[in-house]
Amino acid sequence: MTTTPAPRPDGRPRKQIHLGAHFPGVNNTTVWSDPRSRSHIDFSSFEHLARRAEAARFDFFFLAEGLRLREHKGLIHDLDVVGRPDTLPVLAALAAVTDRLGLAGTINTTFNEPYELARQFATLDLLSGGRAAWNLVTSSDAFTGANFRRGGFLDYSERYERAAEIVDVARQLWDSWSDDAVDADAETGEFLREGAVQRVDHDGKHFDVHGTFTTPRGPQGHPVLFQAGDSGEGREFAAATADVVFSLHGSFEDGQVFYRDVKDRLAAYGRTEDSLKILPATTVVLGDTAEDAAEEAALIRRQQVSGPTAIAYLEQVWGRDLTAYDPEGPLPDVEPDVDNASLTRGKVRHVKDPGPVVAAWREKAAAHGWSIRDLVIEVTGRNQFVGTAQQVADDIDRYVQEDASDGFILVPHLTPEGLDPFFDQVVPLLQERGSFRTEYTGTTLRDHLGLELPGVGGSQAADLEGARA
Ligand SMILES: Cc1cc2nc3c(=O)[nH]c(=O)nc-3n(C[C@H](O)[C@H](O)[C@H](O)COP(=O)(O)O)c2cc1C
Numbered sequence: 001m002t003t004t005p006a007p008r009p010d011g012r013p014r015k016q017i018h019l020g021a022h023f024p025g026v027n028n029t030t031v032w033s034d035p036r037s038r039s040h041i042d043f044s045s046f047e048h049l050a051r052r053a054e055a056a057r058f059d060f061f062f063l064a065e066g067l068r069l070r071e072h073k074g075l076i077h078d079l080d081v082v083g084r085p086d087t088l089p090v091l092a093a094l095a096a097v098t099d100r101l102g103l104a105g106t107i108n109t110t111f112n113e114p115y116e117l118a119r120q121f122a123t124l125d126l127l128s129g130g131r132a133a134w135n136l137v138t139s140s141d142a143f144t145g146a147n148f149r150r151g152g153f154l155d156y157s158e159r160y161e162r163a164a165e166i167v168d169v170a171r172q173l174w175d176s177w178s179d180d181a182v183d184a185d186a187e188t189g190e191f192l193r194e195g196a197v198q199r200v201d202h203d204g205k206h207f208d209v210h211g212t213f214t215t216p217r218g219p220q221g222h223p224v225l226f227q228a229g230d231s232g233e234g235r236e237f238a239a240a241t242a243d244v245v246f247s248l249h250g251s252f253e254d255g256q257v258f259y260r261d262v263k264d265r266l267a268a269y270g271r272t273e274d275s276l277k278i279l280p281a282t283t284v285v286l287g288d289t290a291e292d293a294a295e296e297a298a299l300i301r302r303q304q305v306s307g308p309t310a311i312a313y314l315e316q317v318w319g320r321d322l323t324a325y326d327p328e329g330p331l332p333d334v335e336p337d338v339d340n341a342s343l344t345r346g347k348v349r350h351v352k353d354p355g356p357v358v359a360a361w362r363e364k365a366a367a368h369g370w371s372i373r374d375l376v377i378e379v380t381g382r383n384q385f386v387g388t389a390q391q392v393a394d395d396i397d398r399y400v401q402e403d404a405s406d407g408f409i410l411v412p413h414l415t416p417e418g419l420d421p422f423f424d425q426v427v428p429l430l431q432e433r434g435s436f437r438t439e440y441t442g443t444t445l446r447d448h449l450g451l452e453l454p455g456v457g458g459s460q461a462a463d464l465e466g467a468r469a
Helices: 043-055 087-097 114-128 155-173 234-239 252-264 289-302 308-316 354-368 372-379 389-401 420-432 445-449
Strands: 018-023 060-063 100-108 132-137 182-185 190-192 202-204 208-211 223-228 244-247 275-285 383-387 408-410
Touching: 018 043, 018 275, 043 087, 043 420, 060 087, 087 100, 087 114, 100 114, 100 223, 100 445, 114 132, 114 155, 114 244, 132 155, 132 445, 155 202, 155 234, 182 383, 223 234, 223 445, 234 252, 252 275, 252 389, 275 289, 275 389, 275 420, 289 372, 289 383, 308 354, 308 372, 354 372, 383 389, 389 408, 389 420
Parallel strands: 018 060, 018 408, 060 100, 100 132, 132 223, 223 244, 244 275, 275 383, 275 408
Antiparallel strands: 182 190, 202 208
């Protein structure tokens, strides 16, 4: 039963929470060794999570991407290897076994061509009846690039320039068919309405595209665009271009700061705050009591951060081999090697300057009496909601109503059933308080997210330099 939603404390109307279900694949938050964990590559696993997310009326299912197996000190890192099949076939197959759930796929803008990406996402949008979303990521590292024809050919500083041009070309292609292009009139013999398909002519720094597009405009006009990347340029790109930001900033205060920062950038592009949804990654641990949940959360963190993982994590930051150190002992007494960028390859590096990080960690570890493993458990923890179902529902709602986010992308530690307790216990509580839908009110992902349908001809390049000096 839905009650009439109460307004927010400051009188503004209550926001509706947006929720995505992340199927994690590689990531050492995924505990593949837990006996309850099942296959990360069987279709039945993808199907389980998608069907359950749809039954719970989630906005979308979400897949991340990595284009090369991660290596640590030249070896494939076991904790990160659970498989990650190609995104688009998985989402296409899920389109056939779901009806309303959005299907969001992460695809890199550095190693792909705009024509093929535009065609693949337009096809997914058609196949799914308007449920496709593209999470644009921009990794440009040479290690990943070595798997591609041109290797690590793109400079880090050019990653958003190329991404913006890709989106510009894709939008021109999606807009090159009018909504009513297909006439299919057997009497006149006219299949396509005259003039309904335009040729695209694009000459840019990264791409020249001249010709016609093969794929009719999908139900969403343009697939929903997500952005994941946290630098100032990344945020500007999101403000110029994206419908959703997948963010790292999950804690309440950090979330509020990030939220304001990104939403304040929108006006310069003539956009409203509602046109961009901010969805941080988060995890949830439930228990019958707060104490049960805290105990379970601590156990999960110890599963996620084994002794070798703790050492490997410190080695990435220190830039040194630290195998001689005991993970249950104190932090290394050697200084970091600041010139050694990273021993780990293929993983997004968020710590740019190790000096201050190491100093702060030493201080924290000393203050709390933490071992290496305790510290890594602490500093690598994602935002977590831990407690009874009621506490977690209260917390999630507070984050959204008080603008620390517009919702969350939930990352389970067990595949594929890790979110089942959330679907069963927390979703009904959010629905009861009027913060989350009890039924889908539309058919497309744009409908679920409350996003406008882009009109044909509205495409324009994301002018990153011009719009905000
Ligand atoms: C929350 C988040 C999720 C990301 N997910 C992926 C991913 O699944 N695959 C990938 O190749 N890069 C991913 N990235 C990396 C970004 O696309 C980008 O390459 C990186 O953050 C560097 O850009 P920046 O300097 O703007 O942060 C992610 C980044 C963030 C912040």
